[in-house]
Amino acid sequence: MLFSSILSVSSRLKSTQHFPLFHFSYLISYPFNSRPSSCIPHQDSLMGSYHELPTIHHFSHNTLFFHLRSVSNLPVARKLHALLVVHGYLHQNHSLVLGAQLVHIYVSLNSLQEALLVFNHLPKRNSFAWNSIIKGLVDTDNFTKALDFYHSMIREGSAADNFTFPLVLKACSGLSDLQQGRKIHESIESVRVRSNAKPNIFVQCALIHMFAKCGSLGEARMIFENMPTRDLATWGAMISGMMQEGTWFEALNLFRRMRMEGFMVDSVIVATVIPACGRIRNLQIGMGLHGCAIKFGLDDDLYVSNALIDMYCKCGHTEMAECLFRSIEFKDVISWSSLLAGYSQNCAYTECLALFSEMMGLGLRPTSVTLASVLPSFSVLKLFKQGKEIHNYAIRQGFELDVFIASALIDFYCKCRLTREAEIIFDIMADRDIAIGNSLVAGYASNGDVDSAFQTLRRLQKGGFRLSSITIVSVIPLCNRFTMLNKGKELHAYVTRSSLGSVVAVNNSLIDMYCKCGCLDLAKKVFDLMTERDVVTYNIIIAAFGMHGYGDQAIMFFDHMKEQRIEPDKVTFIALLSACSHAGLIESGFSFYNSMLQDYGISPEMEHYSCMVDLYSRSGSLEDAWSFVGKIVEPNIDVLGSLLGACRVHKRVDIAELVSKRIFERRPEDPGYYILLSNIYADAGRWVDVMKVRAMIQEQSLKKKAGNSWT
Structure with missing residues (x-):
């Protein structure tokens, strides 16, 4: 009955209008109910109790537009769609607004395919229809297709507007396509100049986000500084871009400037900027931001609380982080993951596994980030079997292709010196993310495998990856020998070309490399050029x-x-x-x-005590040095050894005997100190004492370990 009713309607309409058969097949695919008359909706079948519509003969353009704007669910949208088809509104150029509105409705109800079907059969499309489709594609991460539609829109003569540009700029961000973003920026400027309009704040905010996301922070900053007016979202976009690029100090300075200009803060900006304090390990500023969050009533916000947990952990205050964690009434998995990662970063591996067990005991399902946070504890505590069980669990949960998990597993297997397993994961995941390569490069570096590290680096570059600051920081320490200096200079050149020279951690690694290679002049040049x-x-x-x-x-x-x-x-x-x-x-x-x-x-710690003993010894004040050592509760064996060595230089046998007595109490099995005392006696001509010390070595069967030679 439904099919025959539609064919009857179509035969009547075909006599007066040209309708593609598509629309009727489309109607048939969405039966509204079993009654033939339901193909021509009336007040009962179309809206139910939601709206009372006039009879079929009184549907006007304005009435339909009103009902289209008030649609809240997909079945109603489909019924209105049927009504528009039956009355031919979708094929009248003067009614293109109704078609565009229908496209928009389908997109807003997450039915992109139906929106595309309607869009593709519109006789004419306005900017609203194009924007709706582009938005639907961007929202579903179809960034390449969104840009294709944008170019088609321009070719067909529809003008891109201030609703179009933020969408396509977001697509460029998603693809990290800086060149495409620059072209769109040129189009924006061209449109603005032709229309003599003021810059749109939403478009500029989208430009800032795009440039920052694509790694061109300088261009983002230029747009930001040239803006006549800024809102909170603009400040947030710029701060977020700086955080993403790793310029922590600039992010904090910009936040301070925002506050000085009188802007209030919201939970998003506070949660965005707090991690910067953890990155630079500045607890004082972090606690100041914690106070700011309390002042503005944001301390109960879960995102802010999670950011604070992460910050306190990175500043080494896991006790404060745990206190904050326990105070959260409704924790999410990020709360657990943040504290787990904090324990792992602060070498509290036992506490990390205990918290993980508590989490699993509560029936919470860990995410890939959670598992990645806990894996280092298994490698350090030599729990290889349990680490492999985590790998199996990740596979069962469908995490085997997750970047976080893959990176953590590569790190785990490298630390277990199971590099073959790490390489297998890398081969499977190599084309997915630079983080995978970073993990393998760092793993080779930690095992001292220079050749494999640089081979992986070249493979990443050939694969089209832009080496990140993390990659560079991982591999530069391999060049800390003079024989590898040329490799280090090559990496330095890459840093300069790729605009990574503003990253503090990269410059620190370069300075350290040049210093360890004895090139202090080059190290100082890097230092002098640093802006932070x-x-x-x-x-x-x-x-x-x-x-x-x-x-x-x-x-x-x-x-x-x-x-x-x-x-x-x-x-x-x-x-x-x-x-x-x-x-x-x-x-x-x-x-x-x-x-x-x-x-x-x-x-002071033992390293400070050792330096002070060395200072006293170099000045010849061995009595003061011995007195200083006496004030240390438990002097380190290296502190005592340093003083014993000074006793030989200054020929102080009396103090040497006192020092050696304490050393032999602490470490009687080390023959080196016996030999040193024997040499002190020999220098003083006390041969009887020399024989006594050597007899002690023989009685305890102590043997000095043989040295190693590079040749």
């Missing part, structure tokens, strides 16, 4: 210049560090004390040690 520096930058350069005996220059770098208001840490003072020791700057060393205690409140 962190505490690691200064620690590397101070330690290197100090190690090479340039104590005065090392101190100058420290003074510069203070001028830049970068807070020194315990590593900074180890580097400074060592520099003073190597250069014989005894008074400066004592001054820095006191400053560390009094000005910065840093508690």
Whole structure:
């Protein structure tokens, strides 16, 4: 009955209008109910109780448009579609608005295929119809097809507008197609100049996001700075772009500038900028942002809480992170994953596995990120069997092609020295993401396999991947020998060409490489060209210049560090004390040690004690050195060994006997210290004592390990 009714209607309409048979087959594919009359909807069959429509003879253009705008579900949309077909509205040029609105309705109801069917049979299409289709394609990640439709739209003479441009720019972002994005930017400027219109804030925000996502932060910043007015979304887009590019300091400075210009904050911006504090390990700024979140009532927001957990973990305060985690009433899997990753990053592997067990015990299903966070604990704790079980679990859950899982598994197998398994995963996943290659390069680097690391690097480049800062930072340490200096320079050249020179971690690695190769002048050039520096930058350069005996220059770098208001840490003072020791700057060393205690409140560790003993020893004040060691609760064997070595230089047999007694109590099995004491006695001509020490070595059957030669 339904089929015959439609054919009857079609025969009447064909006599007056030219209708493609497509529309009737389309109608047949969507039977509305078993009654023939339902093909021509009325108030009961079309809208039910939702709207009361006039009789079939009174459907006007405006009435149909009104009902199309109020559609909220797919069945009603299909019934209205049938009505438009039967009355021929979709094939009248003056009614193209109705067709465009129907396309929009199908897209908004997530029925892209039906939207395309309608769109493809419209006699004429306006910008609204094109925009709707492009939006549907972008929302479903069909970015290439979205750009194809955009170009077709321009060719057919429809004008792109301020609704079109953000959509196609998002497609460029999804494809990381910077060249296409630049062409669209030119089109935007051309349209704006021709129409003498002001820049649209939504389009500019989309441009900022596109340029930042495609790795051209400079162009994004230029658009941002040239904007006459900005809204919160624009600030958020620029901050997000900086975070994505790894320019943490710039992101924090921009956030500070936004606040100074009077803008309020929302949960999205706060959650976006908080991780920067973790990246630069600045707990003070992080706690300030935590206070900002509390002030604006955002501390209960789950995204903000998760970002704070991650920040505290990256700053080494896992206790605070756990406290915050336990205070969240409704945790999501990201909350668990953030703390798990934090434990793993802070080497709290036992706590990591305990939390993972707690999570599984609650019946929560881990994501790929969760599994990737917990895998390092299995490798460090030598739980190889359990790590492989996680691999099996990932396969059962359909995660085997997930980038996070693949990267973590490659790292796991490399640390277990099962490189063949890691290579198999890489071969399967190599063309999916640069992170996969990063993991294998880092794995080869950690195992000292230089050739395989560089072969993988070349394979990634041939595959069309743009090497990221993580890739570079992973492979540069392999060039920390003079024989590999040329390879290091090649990587430096790539960094310069690919605009990675603004990434602090990359520059730090380059400085470290040049310093370890003895090229301090090249290291200083990299340092001088850096627009941003962190505490690691200064620690590397101070330690290197100090190690090479340039104590005065090392101190100058420290003074510069203070001028830049970068807070020194315990590593900074180890580097400074060592520099003073190597250069014989005894008074400066004592001054820095006191400053560390009094000005910065840093508690000394064994490395600091060892440097101080060395300072006392170089000045010949062995009594003071011995007195200093006496104040240490549990002096490290290296501290005592350093003092024993100084006793030989200064021929202080009396102190050597005191020191060696404590060493033999702590490490009686090490023959090296017995031999050192024997040599001290020999230098003093006390041959009887020499024989006594050597007899002790024979009685305990101690043997000195043979040395290794490079030849």
